[in-house]
Amino acid sequence: MIDQKSEPQSAAAATVRTKPRGLISDFCHSSVGRKMIVAVTGVILILFVIGHLLGNLQIFLGPEWINAYSQHLRDLGPLLWLIRAFLLTTVILHIYFTILLAIENRRARPERYIDRQYVKASWASRHMVVSGLVVLAFIIFHLLHFTGRKFNPQFPLLKLDPLNRYDVYSMMVYGFQNVYVSSFYIVGLFLLTLHLTHGSSSFFQSLGLNNQRLTPRLAIGGRILAWLLFIGYTSIPIAVLLGFIKPAQQL
Numbered sequence: 001m002i003d004q005k006s007e008p009q010s011a012a013a014a015t016v017r018t019k020p021r022g023l024i025s026d027f028c029h030s031s032v033g034r035k036m037i038v039a040v041t042g043v044i045l046i047l048f049v050i051g052h053l054l055g056n057l058q059i060f061l062g063p064e065w066i067n068a069y070s071q072h073l074r075d076l077g078p079l080l081w082l083i084r085a086f087l088l089t090t091v092i093l094h095i096y097f098t099i100l101l102a103i104e105n106r107r108a109r110p111e112r113y114i115d116r117q118y119v120k121a122s123w124a125s126r127h128m129v130v131s132g133l134v135v136l137a138f139i140i141f142h143l144l145h146f147t148g149r150k151f152n153p154q155f156p157l158l159k160l161d162p163l164n165r166y167d168v169y170s171m172m173v174y175g176f177q178n179v180y181v182s183s184f185y186i187v188g189l190f191l192l193t194l195h196l197t198h199g200s201s202s203f204f205q206s207l208g209l210n211n212q213r214l215t216p217r218l219a220i221g222g223r224i225l226a227w228l229l230f231i232g233y234t235s236i237p238i239a240v241l242l243g244f245i246k247p248a249q250q251l
């Protein structure tokens with residue numbers, strides 16, 4: 001039976017939908033396009049997180065290594081700012097389209113299925129938006145902490161290293177000697193890991209890869225990668241707290 005009341009609404013919706021839009025705009029307004037944007041920006045961010053970890057792990061090789069690495073990044077000059085702007089745009093697109101998709105999914109889901117889906121969905125998938133926002137808060141804190149050099153009274157006292165480079169090594173060690181700061185990092189990294197474990201499963205579906213054998217394997221690979229990243233990142237504050245890594249400068 002035709003619902004008389006909804007007819008004028010559908011006609012209005014059809015009028016809105018038939019309005020011509022550009023190719024990119026159409027892509028951004030389609031559910032498939034939005035999922036692809038979330039997936040591709042997610043991959044770019046994961047690649048950054050892997051690269052950033054490899055850079056940071058050089059702290060275990062000593063101050064010469066990590067300070068040289070940081071200096072190389074600084075020497076990129078304007079290119080470094082271009083990379084930063086690209087990363088920032090990627091983060092904004094990732095968050096914007098994830099929230100849009102979450103709102104769309106909630107609207108599309110019939111009321112009576114909400115409870116059942118709630119039981120089926122994993123903790124990580126149900127909390128994708130919340131864990132994402134806490135990760136964002138963690139990144140903002142992190143940027144203020146290490147890039148802005150805030151929150152630590154010792155940071156302004158740090159001198160350049162013997163080769164006249166900024167002593168990132170000592171900054172990281174003094175930063176993580178504070179047990180509250182280290183704990184906050186570990187909690188932030190844990191949430192990032194949960195976010196990545198679910199992201200890795202939905203990523204392949206978003207790209208339309210629904211191979212019965214391959215997709216679950218790739219998803220498991222994604223989860224293993226997320227936990228390896230967790231172990232790698234948290235090894236740094238833990239090693240500092242346990243005294244395995246000591247500052248190069250005594251303040």
Ligand code: HEM
Nearest residue numbers: 049052056070084139142146147168172185233234236237
């Ligand atoms: C134990 C974990 C981490 C450590 C020790 C660490 C270390 C650092 C340091 C030392 C810097 C400043 C580099 C400099 O100014 O020379 C930095 C910048 C940054 N970190 Fe991390 N990081 C960690 C985790 C993360 C995570 C998990 C993310 C992202 C999810 C992240 C994203 C960034 C970003 C976006 C920058 C700014 C890069 C720039 O200024 O060009 N970091 N990190």
